[in-house]
Amino acid sequence: MVYTIVVHLYAKDDAESIAKLHEKLIEASQVYSKDRETISWFVMQDHIDKRAFTIVERYEHESSQQYHLGNPYWKTFDPYVMPLLDRPMDLRRFHELDTSNEVMLQSTLDALAANAAQN
Numbered sequence: 001m002v003y004t005i006v007v008h009l010y011a012k013d014d015a016e017s018i019a020k021l022h023e024k025l026i027e028a029s030q031v032y033s034k035d036r037e038t039i040s041w042f043v044m045q046d047h048i049d050k051r052a053f054t055i056v057e058r059y060e061h062e063s064s065q066q067y068h069l070g071n072p073y074w075k076t077f078d079p080y081v082m083p084l085l086d087r088p089m090d091l092r093r094f095h096e097l098d099t100s101n102e103v104m105l106q107s108t109l110d111a112l113a114a115n116a117a118q119n
Contacts, residue, residue, distance in 0.1 A: 009081070
């Protein structure tokens with residue numbers, strides 16, 4: 001089961017903090033994407049609010065975090081990033097749902113049938 005961490009970061013309201021955070025997140029993605037049992041390590045910036053960033057970390061298992069936390073780079077991340085933030089990081093942990101088996105609810109079938117009957 002894929003284990004996912006989603007982190008929201010909000011930069012201070014100055015161009016330098018935004019630029020430094022932007023570059024550090026790109027660097028972190030390039031480093032962490034190579035960690036063992038890491039499926040992906042995406043970084044994103046909001047399309048409107050340039051101060052808002054999101055990290056989506058996807059691991060093969062919850063235990064896969066040990067490789068991420070054991071990476072020497074990890075010790076450099078918080079000391080660099082924390083002074084650039086306007087508020088604490090918002091970190092959420094998830095187990096991805098298994099979508100490999102088809103699911104079709106009766107309410108969906110009824111709606112599709114009603115729509116087909118109208119056309």
